[in-house]
Structure formats: structure tokens, C-alpha cells
Amino acid sequence: MSRPAASARAHLLVRREHPVARIAGLIGLFVLWELLTRTGWVPPLFLPSPLAVLGSGIEMLRSGELITHVVTSLERIALGFGLGALAGIAVGLGVGVFSVLDAIGTPVIAATFPVPKIALLPLLILWLGIGEASKVAVITLGVFFPMAINTYTGVRHADPLLIRAAVSFGAGRWSLIRKVMLPSALPMVFAGLKLGAGTSLLLLVAAEMIAASSGIGFLVLNAQNLMETTKLMVGIVLLSLLGLASHWLLTRLERVAIPWKADA
Amino acid sequence: MRIRVDDVSKSYRAGRGRQVDALSGVTFTVEAQELVAVVGPSGCGKSTLLNLLAGLLQPDGGVIDFEGSLRAGRPATAMVFQEFALFPWRTAQANVEFGLEETGVPARERHAIARRFIELTGLGGFETRYPHQLSGGMRQRVGIARALAVDPAVLLMDEPFSALDAQTRQLMQEELLAIWARTRQTILYVTHNIHEAVFMADRVVVLSRRPGRVLEIVPVPLPRPRTEAMLAEPAFLGAVERIWSLIKSQALDALREGAA
Numbered sequence: 001m002s003r004p005a006a007s008a009r010a011h012l013l014v015r016r017e018h019p020v021a022r023i024a025g026l027i028g029l030f031v032l033w034e035l036l037t038r039t040g041w042v043p044p045l046f047l048p049s050p051l052a053v054l055g056s057g058i059e060m061l062r063s064g065e066l067i068t069h070v071v072t073s074l075e076r077i078a079l080g081f082g083l084g085a086l087a088g089i090a091v092g093l094g095v096g097v098f099s100v101l102d103a104i105g106t107p108v109i110a111a112t113f114p115v116p117k118i119a120l121l122p123l124l125i126l127w128l129g130i131g132e133a134s135k136v137a138v139i140t141l142g143v144f145f146p147m148a149i150n151t152y153t154g155v156r157h158a159d160p161l162l163i164r165a166a167v168s169f170g171a172g173r174w175s176l177i178r179k180v181m182l183p184s185a186l187p188m189v190f191a192g193l194k195l196g197a198g199t200s201l202l203l204l205v206a207a208e209m210i211a212a213s214s215g216i217g218f219l220v221l222n223a224q225n226l227m228e229t230t231k232l233m234v235g236i237v238l239l240s241l242l243g244l245a246s247h248w249l250l251t252r253l254e255r256v257a258i259p260w261k262a263d264a
Numbered sequence: 265m266r267i268r269v270d271d272v273s274k275s276y277r278a279g280r281g282r283q284v285d286a287l288s289g290v291t292f293t294v295e296a297q298e299l300v301a302v303v304g305p306s307g308c309g310k311s312t313l314l315n316l317l318a319g320l321l322q323p324d325g326g327v328i329d330f331e332g333s334l335r336a337g338r339p340a341t342a343m344v345f346q347e348f349a350l351f352p353w354r355t356a357q358a359n360v361e362f363g364l365e366e367t368g369v370p371a372r373e374r375h376a377i378a379r380r381f382i383e384l385t386g387l388g389g390f391e392t393r394y395p396h397q398l399s400g401g402m403r404q405r406v407g408i409a410r411a412l413a414v415d416p417a418v419l420l421m422d423e424p425f426s427a428l429d430a431q432t433r434q435l436m437q438e439e440l441l442a443i444w445a446r447t448r449q450t451i452l453y454v455t456h457n458i459h460e461a462v463f464m465a466d467r468v469v470v471l472s473r474r475p476g477r478v479l480e481i482v483p484v485p486l487p488r489p490r491t492e493a494m495l496a497e498p499a500f501l502g503a504v505e506r507i508w509s510l511i512k513s514q515a516l517d518a519l520r521e522g523a524a
Binding site: 161162164165166167168169170171172175179180183186258259260 | 341
């Protein structure tokens with residue numbers, strides 16, 4: 001009795017890649033969208049064609065309108081995200097390392113974390129005024145929590161064996177934090193950064209829709225008020241590009257910062 | 265440097281306040297430049313003993329004494345771990361330098377010392393690899409180099425090769441003996457493998473089940489260097505048989521209890 005070496009079931013164990021299908025799906029979506037708008041079934045006021053959106057985007061770029069909105073938004077995000085990430089890492093590290101801070105900090109974070117941060121915007125405007133500070137602050141808060149919680153989790157999940165090894169080689173507390181706990185937490189820190197990047201985009205748009213006269217969120221809301229649906233779509237496309245870019249950037253940064261995970 | 269373990273006892277609290285006596289009245293010595301193995305059945309307190317020697321635990325009773333003068337900056341012990349315990353974010357070279365960093369050796373000197381032990385352990389050419397890029401045997405070489413680099417008075421080895429496959433283990437045992445022959449580093453070698461203990465050691469300390477006591481200290485009357493051919497010699501088999509007869513009934517008890 002003989003049997004072929006690779007049975008008919010062998011392919012079940014392999015997940016194939018379909019490079020053509022990956023691109024075809026995206027292109028198909030745009031073609032379908034363009035065709036749908038050309039037939040005239042959907043009025044451009046509700047759904048402008050992708051080519052019209054592209055044209056409008058280029059025109060806004062030429063007039064400088066686009067740059068102003070994007071730069072304003074980027075400034076808010078960069079500042080809010082940066083402050084929130086730094087504070088979150090610092091607090092997460094402190095609470096993770098020191099048991100006293102853990103006892104104090106964990107209940108406080110658990111109690112304040114569930115508040116939807118956008119609900120705090122009116123309060124922040126009251127405190128900080130309608131200007132940049134309140135928008136930056138709401139993003140900072142939104143990034144702070146996932147960063148603090150992720151860093152804390154990363155530190156607490158540091159391998160006890162590595163801590164024991166480090167101590168057996170004479171490491172003190174500061175060495176332990178710097179050489180064992182912080183690198184242990186790095187993968188979780190990056191997961192937090194990616195999470196925070198999404199949150200900060202969401203809060204940016206919300207804040208700019210509620211109280212702003214510039215920025216991408218304002219652009220979208222303003223375009224809707226003026227029934228300029230193509231401009232509105234430009235804003236949405238911009239936001240998705242911003243989300244993609246931040247994720248790509250963080251993934252690249254992660255590869256550089258965590259080389260021991262890169263080709264595991 | 266000679267280690268004297270004199271009447272050492274240690275107990276700890278397990279869950280629900282239950283007191284577990286890990287070690288009771290343990291007494292033995294390790295002479296300078298000697299290679300002493302410790303064997304015992306599961307739950308004989310081998311890990312507790314190592315932690316006590318490494319200074320990670322305090323004994324409840326008795327003394328652990330490192331006799332002889334210790335050069336300034338030279339640690340009494342350094343440990344090689346069963347699961348390697350390498351820092352995944354450090355290259356082989358940086359792992360070897362870890363202990364030297366903690367004892368405050370300047371960077372340039374650190375580098376030179378690490379290079380020497382990387383060569384000694386056969387890691388040349390792998391300096392820039394991360395642990396996950398190395399095989400089990402290579403990883404433990406890093407572990408051994410890291411411990412040797414700090415020049416400890418006593419090298420503590422906690423079942424260093426038990427995570428390796430049988431062939432690699434045999435090769436690593438011989439290689440460790442070759443390194444030991446060159447450095448004459450005092451070694452305390454903990455293992456549950458009787459053959460390994462006899463093959464490596466000058467003397468084998470046999471521990472009982474919990475609470476760990478010294479049942480007997482069995483000398484190994486085999487010449488150095490040890491070779492694979494000796495595995496069939498009467499002196500080797502005699503020592504193995506003696507140790508097995510000491511711990512067999514206890515190992516059976518451990519098996520029945522399902523104690524790990």
C-alpha cells in the first residue's frame with residue numbers, strides 16, 4: 001500500500017498569501033465608488049466622486065488652506081500626544097516599580113480612567129480657555145491613561161527570573177528599573193503608543209468640532225455647514241491618512257527600539 | 265576560597281500560612297578549586313540552597329561562610345541559571361558584560377574581560393547576536409561566560425544543562441570540564457541527574473527529600489580529565505549506584521505524592 005507523501009490535508013496547515021487580491025480590493029472599492037457617482041444615482045452632494053475629492057484636495061493644497069488646517073491639527077496632536085505619553089510612561093513606571101505608589105495610584109487611575117475624556121472638554125475650556133491649551137489638554141488626558149496602564153502592566157510582567165538574575169549579579173534598584181523593568185515594558189509601551197495615537201486623533205477631531213476655528217475637525221464640520229461635501233471628504237481622507245502615517249511611524253520606531261523582537 | 269555550609273536550616277511559608285521546612289541542618293564544604301555536585305530527589309531544597317549561597321535568602325539557622333580573603337570588587341558568587349535567564353534585549357556581548365557593569369568595571373576593561381570569556385566559552389563570532397538568535401547550547405555558554413566574567417569566588421550552577429537536549433548536554437558537560445581545567449574555578453553544581461553529577465564532580469553531596477538533609481557525601485574516585493570512556497568504569501558505576509540507592513525510595517515517594 002502506498003500513499004503520496006503530502007496528503008490532501010497538507011494544504012490545510014498552510015495559510016496562503018494573495019498579493020494581487022490585497023491591491024485589487026482597494027482599487028475595486030475606488031472604481032465602484034467612481035462608477036456609482038458617474039451613473040448619477042447618487043447626487044454628488046451626498047457622495048462626491050473620488051476624483052472630485054482628489055481635485056478639491058489639490059486645489060486646497062495650492063491655496064494654502066489645507067496646510068493651515070493640517071499644521072494646526074498636527075501641532076495640537078504632537079503636543080498633546082507627547083505630553084500624555086511622557087506623563088503616562090513616568091506614572092506607569094513609578095506605580096509599577098514602587099509598591100507604595102501602586103497602592104496610592106492604582107485606585108485613582110481605576111476611578112478616573114472610565115470617564116470619556118471628551119466629556120471633560122467643557123470643564124477644560126472653563127479652566128484653560130477656548131484656545132489651544134484646552135484642546136491639547138484633552139488629548140494629553142486621552143493618551144495618558146492607556147500609556148500609564150500599559151507601562152504599568154509591562155513593568156509588572158517583567159520576568160521574575162530576569163529580576164532574580166540581575167539582583168544576583170549585584171544590580172541595585174536603579175539598575176533594575178533601567179536595565180530590566182524598562183526594557184521589559186517596552187513592547188507594552190509601544191502597544192500603548194499605538195492605542196494612544198488612535199485615541200488622540202479621535203479627541204482632536206471632537207475637540208476641533210466643538211470649539212475651534214481651524215484644524216481638520218473644523219474643516220469637516222465647516223464644510224458640512226456650507227454643504228461642501230467634497231471638502232468634507234477631503235478632511236476625512238486626510239484623517240485616515242494621518243492615522244495610517246502615525247501607525248506606520250510607530251511601527252518603524254518600534255523595530256528600531258526593540259531590535260530583539262524584530263526577527264523573532 | 266573555601267565555602268563552609270554549617271548546620272544551615274531554612275523554612276518558608278507556603279500558601280495558607282503552611283510552614284515548609286526546605287533545609288534542615290545541612291553541613292558540607294567546598295574546597296578551593298573543587299567541583300562539588302549536589303543531587304537529590306524533587307523537593308530536596310536545591311534551589312533554596314543556591315539562593316542562600318547567592319545571598320538572595322537569609323538562613324534561619326546555621327552559617328554560610330566564605331573562608332579566605334576576597335579581592336576588593338570580586339563577588340563571592342555568580343549564578344548560572346537552568347533557564348539561562350539572559351536579558352533578551354542585550355546582545356551576547358552585552359549580556360556577558362552585565363555583572364561587570366554592576367560591579368563598576370570601567371567600559372574599556374569590561375569589554376576586554378567579556379571578550380576573553382566569550383573566547384573561552386566558544387562564543388567567538390556570536391558577540392552581536394541576541395539570545396533569541398542563539399541555540400540553547402549557545403545561550404547557556406553566554407550564561408556561563410556572564411558568570412565567569414565577574415570572577416566569582418564560587419560559581420553556582422543551577423541545573424545548567426537540564427533544558428538542553430541529551431547530545432548537547434553531553435558536549436556541554438565536557439566543555440565545562442575543559443573550562444574548569446583551565447580556570448580551576450571553584451564550582452558548586454546542582455543537578456537532579458546522578459550520572460551528570462558523578463561525571464562532573466570530585467564529590468557529590470546527596471540531599472534527602474524535604475526537609476533537605478545531607479544523606480551522604482560520596483567521593484568520585486575517577487581521575488581527571490574525565491572522558492566518556494569512564495562512563496563504563498566500575499568506579500563510575502559504583503558511585504552512581506551508591507547515590508541511587510540513597511535516594512531511590514525518596515524519589516519514589518516524591519513521584520507518588522506528585523510533588524514537583
